[in-house]
Amino acid sequence: MATRVQVVPQISQETFDQVVKENIDDFDMTPEEAVADAAEQFKSQGVDLSNILLRPPPDGADGSEEDHPALVAIKEYMSLLSEPAASVESVVAVLKSIKTHCSEKPVKLLIGNNGGLAVLLAGCERYTTADAIADATLAGVTSAAFEALCALLFEQPDLAGPVQADCIATTEGETAKPTPEIIRLCGLIKVAATASDRAHALSIKAARYAVFMHESNRQAFVVEGLIELCLAAAEARPSSAEVVAQATMCLRSLTKDDDPRVPFGKGNEHTKMICTEYHGLDRLLKVVQACHAGDKPEPTAAAELFKTLSQLAMRDEYCKKIVDLGCLDYVLPALEAFAANETVAHAGCTLLRAVAGNDEVKRLIGARGGIALIIDTMNQQLRSEKVAEQGAAALAALLLKTPANATAVAAAGGPHVIVTVMHMHPDAVKLQRQACMAIRNCVVRNRELVDDVLGQGAEAVLNIALQKHKDCADEAKAALRDLGCKVELRERWTGKKNNLDGSVKSAHD
Numbered sequence: 001m002a003t004r005v006q007v008v009p010q011i012s013q014e015t016f017d018q019v020v021k022e023n024i025d026d027f028d029m030t031p032e033e034a035v036a037d038a039a040e041q042f043k044s045q046g047v048d049l050s051n052i053l054l055r056p057p058p059d060g061a062d063g064s065e066e067d068h069p070a071l072v073a074i075k076e077y078m079s080l081l082s083e084p085a086a087s088v089e090s091v092v093a094v095l096k097s098i099k100t101h102c103s104e105k106p107v108k109l110l111i112g113n114n115g116g117l118a119v120l121l122a123g124c125e126r127y128t129t130a131d132a133i134a135d136a137t138l139a140g141v142t143s144a145a146f147e148a149l150c151a152l153l154f155e156q157p158d159l160a161g162p163v164q165a166d167c168i169a170t171t172e173g174e175t176a177k178p179t180p181e182i183i184r185l186c187g188l189i190k191v192a193a194t195a196s197d198r199a200h201a202l203s204i205k206a207a208r209y210a211v212f213m214h215e216s217n218r219q220a221f222v223v224e225g226l227i228e229l230c231l232a233a234a235e236a237r238p239s240s241a242e243v244v245a246q247a248t249m250c251l252r253s254l255t256k257d258d259d260p261r262v263p264f265g266k267g268n269e270h271t272k273m274i275c276t277e278y279h280g281l282d283r284l285l286k287v288v289q290a291c292h293a294g295d296k297p298e299p300t301a302a303a304e305l306f307k308t309l310s311q312l313a314m315r316d317e318y319c320k321k322i323v324d325l326g327c328l329d330y331v332l333p334a335l336e337a338f339a340a341n342e343t344v345a346h347a348g349c350t351l352l353r354a355v356a357g358n359d360e361v362k363r364l365i366g367a368r369g370g371i372a373l374i375i376d377t378m379n380q381q382l383r384s385e386k387v388a389e390q391g392a393a394a395l396a397a398l399l400l401k402t403p404a405n406a407t408a409v410a411a412a413g414g415p416h417v418i419v420t421v422m423h424m425h426p427d428a429v430k431l432q433r434q435a436c437m438a439i440r441n442c443v444v445r446n447r448e449l450v451d452d453v454l455g456q457g458a459e460a461v462l463n464i465a466l467q468k469h470k471d472c473a474d475e476a477k478a479a480l481r482d483l484g485c486k487v488e489l490r491e492r493w494t495g496k497k498n499n500l501d502g503s504v505k506s507a508h509d
Contacts, residue, residue, distance in 0.1 A: 008048040013106075016042070016049075017057040024056075031056035053106040070101035070111050078119055081126055088141055095123075095144040102151035111152060117159045120149045121184050128191040128199065139196055146192075146202035153206055157214035160185065163261055164216040175266070176219035185210060186224045193233065197240040204233060204243070208250040215259040219266055222254060227274055231283050238290035241301040248308040251280070255311055271314055281318065284309060285325040292330050299344045302334050306347035310354035319358040327355065332370055339377045342384050349374060349390035356397035365398060366405040372412040374398075379417050385428045388421040392434040399441035406446040415442065415453045422461040432465040433472035440479035450483055459485045 016038060023034035035054055042049055058067070077094045080086040098120070102108045126132065127142040153159060161179035178186075185207050192203035207226055211218040234247040251274060257265030274280035288305050291297045309327065313319045331348050338344035352370060355361050365371065374391050381387035395414060398405045409415070422435045439458055443450050459480065466476035466487075480487040 009046060010048050010051055011042065013052055013110075016052050020057055050105050051109055053110065068107075068110060070098070070107045071114055073097045073101060074111060074114070074116050074119055077123060081119075081123055088137055091141050092144045095141070095148045098148045099144075099151045102148070102154070105155070108152060108154075108156060112156050112159045116152055117149075117181060120145070120152055121181065121188070124149055124188050124203075125184070125191075128188060128195055128203075130194075133191075133195045139199075142195060142199045143202065146199055146206065150202055150206050150209060153209040155209075155212070157210050157212050157217055160210035161214075161217050161220060163214070164220075165262075175223055176216040178220040178224040179217075182210070182217065182220050182224055186221065186226060186229060189226075189229045189233070193236065197237055197243050200233060200237065201240070201242040201246040204230060204246040204250050208246065208253050211250075211253050213258050213260070215257070215262045215265045218254055218256075218259075218270070222266075222270055222273070227251065227254065227270070227278050227280070231274075231278060231280060234287045235283060238287050238301075241298040244287065244291065244301040245304040248284070248304040252308050252311045268314065271312055275312055275318055281309070281312060281321055281325060284312075285322070285327060288330050289326070292333075296337060297330075297334060299338050299341050302330075302338070303341075303343045303347040306331055306334070306344075306351040310347075310351040313351075313354035313357070316358050319355040319361055322355055323358070323361045323364060327351070328365065328368055328370070332368060332373055335373045335377050339373075339380045342381060342387060345377045345381050345387045346384070346390055349377060349387060349394045353390055353394035353397050356394060359401070362398050362400070362402050362405060366402065366408050371395070371398060371405060371408045371414070375409070375412045375414045375417050378421065379413075382417075382421060382424060385425050385431060388425060389428065389431040389434055392418060392421065392431060392438050396434055396437040396441055399438060401445070403445045406442045406449060409438075409442055410446075410449050410452055415439070415449075415456045415458065419456045419458050419461050422465065423457075426464060426468065429469045429471050432469055433475050436462060436465060436472055436475035436479045440475065440482050444482045454483060454485075458483060 019038040019041070020031075020034045023029045023037050024031060027034075029037060035056060039049060039052075039054055073094055077091075077098065080091050080094060098111070098116075102111065123145045124142075127138055127145050132138050132142065160181045161176075164176040185203075189200075189203045189207060192200045207221060207229075211221055211226075230247040230250045234244050237243040255267045255271045255274070257267040259265060284305060288302075288309075291301050291305065309322055313322055331351050334344055335348040338348075352365060352374060356365060374394050378388055378391035381391075395409060395418070399409060418435050418438050422432060425431050439453060439462065443453055462476045462480050462483075462485070465472055466480070469476075477487050477489060481489065
């Protein structure tokens with residue numbers, strides 16, 4: 001089901017400033033009163049003012065914001081970049097100031113609209129030269145430069161490139177072309193590969209922010225080679241949880257179709273490219289293996305790798321290949337070792353749910369003890385809605401048309417845990433839906449389990465879900481039906497005898 005995106009009207013800074021000036025000139029308001037009145041007017045009309053500086057207009061003749069502290073900091077940074085002997089302390093201080101200014105959305109927009117991205121890119125390029133990387137005293141400056149760049153690009157991907165409408169108007173549209181900014185960002189990832197783990201991770205993070213909800217940029221980055229850069233980064237630094245996490249998150253961002261401004265995206269094509277052209281599944285499983293080489297894997301890296309593999313498991317053959325490459329050798333022990341870690345628990349259940357789309361994999365997970373691990377993980381994370389949802393979804397997938405797995409679920413106390421999470425999270429409609437399917441799949445081919453499931457209180461929670469959530473009504477009714485419980489099953493209109501509203505047709509109809 002497509003997600004509905006609510007469009008909230010916004011205005012430009014110039015429009016807001018004009019209304020403030022009118023309040024001052026025409027109604028003799030003080031600057032503070034004029035700003036408050038203008039803000040109240042626009043808010044009453046449903047306008048989102050999160051991008052507006054709520055202050056009196058600049059006094060300059062041209063209405064410029066040159067004296068704003070954020071732009072002063074950018075100018076100071078430009079000046080320091082031109083000084084070969086600029087002190088580390090002064091550069092880091094101004095970069096921290098810029099990063100702080102970027103925490104306010106209107107100020108961040110102001111910096112972006114006044115050439116801030118070009119300045120920050122130039123700074124990152126200066127501090128990732130061979131000489132700069134070799135100078136240990138500049139390591140902190142390099143990281144600070146990338147942190148400021150990431151702060152500016154966060155929620156401002158348009159700075160890296162505009163929407164290329166001609167490339168995304170149709171499914172057969174041409175692929176978007178890299179902008180100079182995108183080329184420079186990818187260049188920074190290449191040179192940062194020889195810098196510190198921190199700088200390398202932040203360079204990838206900047207690219208990830210530049211593709212967030214921006215289809216044109218996403219396509220352009222793929223053309224510029226971002227897929228290979230991310231895979232190579234994870235392969236080169238598997239011991240760095242930060243690099244692995246940023247590289248895998250960036251790969252996932254390339255597979256999404258999340259830009260509400262465009263009708264068509266190439267997320268699925270990018271997924272196929274990662275898996276086939278770039279051999280991403282093989283390479284990521286080697287990274288997983290390297291991350292698990294020690295006594296205990298780093299949980300953040302493990303979780304992000306599991307999430308990425310689950311995102312790539314979009315086709316049956318990919319599910320099978322992920323398991324054939326040894327995925328279960330790592331995800332099952334990780335669930336056992338980190339069952340109390342919500343992030344790993346969620347990611348592990350998500351991956352098992354994804355690969356369980358293959359029938360052979362379902363049986364293998366059951367034979368390897370995966371079902372008991374999922375149930376134990378859910379039991380340890382009862383308060384976590386997202387773990388409960390993915391755990392229930394994994395069980396629903398593993399139980400589908402697999403009676404042996406249903407027996408294993410019942411033996412591990414699965415029905416009790418499923419009913420418990422339904423009781424604990426009555427408003428979580430996605431969880432309720434997955435739990436309904438898990439209960440139904442557990443008994444539909446194993447009638448001997450009906451009494452056990454009913455004994456856990458399944459009928460009551462299913463009826464609550466049925467009454468409370470229309471989105472899982474079909475699943476709840478199916479579960480109640482297969483449990484032998486009383487349920488009203490209404491035949492959908494077949495075009496005969498009755499009208500659409502259920503009334504009987506008259507003789508004149």
